[in-house]
Amino acid sequence: MRRKATVSHAFCLVMTDRVRANALVEQLAREDIAIATTAQQVGRLQPQQNCDKPASAYARVQMVGDTWGPYGNLDMLERALFIGLRNNFRKDSDLEYALHVCTQGGADVLELQNYGLYEGSYADIVLVEAETIAEAVASRPQRKLVLKRGEPIARYGNALFTAA
Secondary structure (H helix, E strand, O other), X not given: OOOXXXXXXXXXXXXXXXXXXXXXXXXXXXXXXXXXXXXXXXXXXXXXXXXXXXXXXXXXXXXXOOOOOOOOOOOHHHHHHHHHHHOOOOXXXXXXXXXXXXXXXXXXXXXXXOOOOOOOOOOOEEEOOOOXXXXXXXXXXXXXXXXXXXXXXXXXXXXXXXXX
């Protein structure tokens, strides 16, 4: 079941001490079991900056939308902001990790092909005005353009289509 199993939410990882949680996350990484999480516990799952362990010692983490609660709109840039707020992220690298969980993390866990920023990818992208990833996460910039498979679907917060 390596690379085929995902633990959903994994709230227990934040209900224990940090040492035990790290050991559990490392074991999940060894078994190549992913974690699908909400903004509640991402900080506990984050590799520590000054850690001497390779990135492969940590579990693959993806963000899942909170479909049973009234907060949020499944905008992954906004979700990254929630992760930063909930986990008291202060460093640019932490905010970059938050966005990674919300974007590339999900693609990695789902083993999506043609995902990312490179020639030949699907061109699902949100364009905002920001100098850094951290600024894009923290400053809540207006979504100037949203593309889905290369086609514009929203400009300046307004949908370019109507639901059928």
